[in-house]
Structure formats: C-alpha cells, structure tokens
Amino acid sequence: MKTLRLNANDRAVLLGSGFFEKLPTAASSAILDDVVVSMHEEHDVLFVQGEPLDHVFFVLSGLVRLYRLGKDGREADIAVFPKGELFGESAMFLGNRATANAQAIETAMLARIDSRKLRRLAEQSPEIAEALMQLLCRHAQMAEDCLAEDRLLTAPQRVASYILGNCPDGTLSFSFRLPFQKNVLAGKLGLAPEALSRAFSALRRSGVTVKGRVIEIHDRQALERF
Amino acid sequence: MKTLRLNANDRAVLLGSGFFEKLPTAASSAILDDVVVSMHEEHDVLFVQGEPLDHVFFVLSGLVRLYRLGKDGREADIAVFPKGELFGESAMFLGNRATANAQAIETAMLARIDSRKLRRLAEQSPEIAEALMQLLCRHAQMAEDCLAEDRLLTAPQRVASYILGNCPDGTLSFSFRLPFQKNVLAGKLGLAPEALSRAFSALRRSGVTVKGRVIEIHDRQALERF
DNA sequence: GTCATAATTTGATCGAGGTCAAATCATCAG
C-alpha cells in the first residue's frame, strides 16, 4: 500500500470536517502531525474484523463501507462513510481490534491517524476527548437508527426516510443526486438491490421520480405519510 | 416520582460496576456526590424520545428497556439494561435530548447522575473521559452487533447466538436461567414472542432443552453450527 | 457511434417471520 504525506489540500479537508472544526488549532496540529495518506482502489479491503487495527481513518475522498460477514459469506453493511468522515475509532477503546470489515466502495484517499497517539492526546486535551465522545455518540446513534428502521419500517418506508433525510424541511418539491450507486444504497438500507428497485417504483405513486442517480420529490407530505 | 439518597449498599453496587471500578476513588466520589435514587414500577416510562434528558441512569436493581416507537405504535427494542449498567449517556453529547424511550421492565431502582456535572467532571478528569468513551464504544458495538445479527441470522440462529453468548466456552453441556421473561428476550432479538417460541422448538433438535426460564444445552458444537 | 461490461429493473417463486386466534401452562393471591 502506497502512502504519502498530507498535502495542503488534504489538510484543508481535514480541518474543515465536523471532527476537527471545533478543535483548537494546537490540538488539530498535534493530531495531524504525523498523519499519512493512503490510496485505495475500488473493492480494496482496508481492514478485517478481529485483526489488529491501530489507525483511525479519515476519508479525504471516495467512499468506504463498514460491514460484517456472516458464516455463509453474506455481508451486512454497518455504515457507509463519505468524504469528510472519521471511522474506525471504536477499535481504539476495544483492544485495538477491528470489530468489522472495511472496504473502499470507490477509489478512496484516506488519512491514517495513529490511534495510540490520538488516545494519548485525548488524555491531555479535554477538547479532543469531547470531540471523540461526540463522534462515538453519533456513530452509536447511526447504528441505533438503522436498527430501529430495520425493525419498524418496510422497504419503501426506509427509502422514503432516506430521501427525506436528504431533503431540507420546508420544501415541498425537491431534487438531489444519490452520492453513490443504488447498489450501495441498497446495502446501507439492508435491502437486496432488487428490493430497492421495487421500493423506488412503489414510491413513484407518491410523487417520487428516479432518473439514474437523480431523485425528484414532488410531494414531501405524501412521502412523510408513507 | 419518589427519590431517595444513595445508601451504602447502592454505593457498593455502583462502585463495583464496570464503569466505576476502574476509576480512582476521588473521581467516583465526585460523580456520586449528589446522586439520587428513584424507584419505578414495572411499565413505568423513564423518559421519552425527543424530550429533554439531563441525567445518566445507573440500574441499581431491576431491568430497563430502551426502545423506539414507530408511527403505527409498534416498538423496536434498542437495548435491555440489567443491574449494574449505565444508560442514557448519549443524550449527554446530543443536546440533552433522549434519542429513544426507556421503560422499566420490572420494578427497578435507578441512580440518577446529573449529566451536565458528569460532563464537567469528564473535562477535568481524563479517567472519567476514558470511562465514558469505553461506555459509548460498548453501546455502539451492542447496536452494531444487533444490526448485523438482524441482517445475517435467522430467528433460530439469533437465539443460538444469544445462548452461546451466555455459555462459557470450553463447556460442551451447560445450563442457565434467563434473566428475564421470554417476552423480553423476544423484543431484544427483534422477534415476536411467537417467533421466539418457534425458534426454541427448532433448536430442540440441536440439543437445547427449555423448561420455563431454564435453558439447557447438550451440544455446544451443534449450536455453533446452526 | 459501437461494443463490452456492469448496473438496474422486472418477473416468478419461495420461505421466514408477523399477526390473530385459540389452547395450554405458570404463578400467585386468597
């Protein structure tokens, strides 16, 4: 795996992200001090469940999928991380072992933060500790949201919920572009691609238009009721 | 809601729990300083999703269920907390609003820790911050485990996995008592009670005996293969 | 543009698990 140093642009992406933006400059600099960047092709596996993991990853570009493997080889997505997100942090507090697999969904550039060092810095800086706690909370919430949606909503309802999550409230009509293949969305929602497709066509009756990756909503209310 | 002060026994339960046992005495004392205890009957609702929440709860006795409500009134369990567990901590970092409902599953005694104060203490004490991060990680893992199991395993497999989780490895034959009604286990596993019942009877063929709340395993291997 | 390949959709079938109703079993107050 080829690694590089952090360039100015990468640094800007890091500093502008949710995790770093609230940190004092000194804290950010300390964290980013010896960060390296690694490049990955689509499908590259970044780490494997159960194996030692001593970095926390930041997505500089591309897309990463966290997933678990079943005995039979089937895969269950835990989360999908786009540019600007930090992941792999929970291994830090669980014996430095990955609790899931991670894979690049598309060509990705990742910043690797040494997890021992980050942990040491968190001990010294309450701001870093606080940022980590918020990150952990957000990730815990994401998992709980998924769990609740899986258990409470049908496929079309989950898709409606995903669309609404990408639609500013207040608007009645809205359009946006999926940030990844339908493939990936299906995994994220815990559906087979076929089921996602059928869910979209069920939503067509409620004023949702799908053309390639572009989703158009004509009646927010109708979606909320679904 | 009737509240009491912490008595010596309660204090011992707290200090012996996973969260407090690794903390220095001074830190624990500071946290427990103004803790109050509240008693709840079975079915009592402790807090409601979306409402302000400014305590973190510790289960001194009894059982508490965290769950989300669907539009149609159905409920999805997020977690079940037995004696010795701390919960409600994630609201602390998410604007002091509950992200789920909580209900006593059986008569419960809870210690209430002021969340603002705990947060302030975490800023001053790296040990407390560390303990909180570990707690958040564990809870995130619990949710991810559930999510993965829901997506990868059938009902009998989930039950087998639950049983194995309560069975020390190395043993071939083993017996234990469910810590709660089957009712509750069903919810925790994301199943209707009927489905749990049928799952148990499917496992009977693999050497699992169920008598009331007592589960007996006669062949660990067979369960693992299931 | 044209082809090759990959992504998505559609059709058909099937099985897991939800729901409702009824039967059985436990538990506990008296």
Next chain:
DNA sequence: CTGATGATTTGACCTCGATCAAATTATGAC
C-alpha cells in the same frame, strides 16, 4: 388447593422481501 390472571405455545394464514433468471438500461473504452 383453587381460581384468576398473565405468559407461552401452537395453529392457520398471509405479507414482505430474498433469490434466481432474464430482460433492459447505463457506462466507458475504443
């Protein structure tokens, strides 16, 4: 011990979404 109440199990049925196969539609290399 005896009901009465609640928990669990069983049966019958039905729906949702998985799976497999085939058709269709992008997408990218040339």
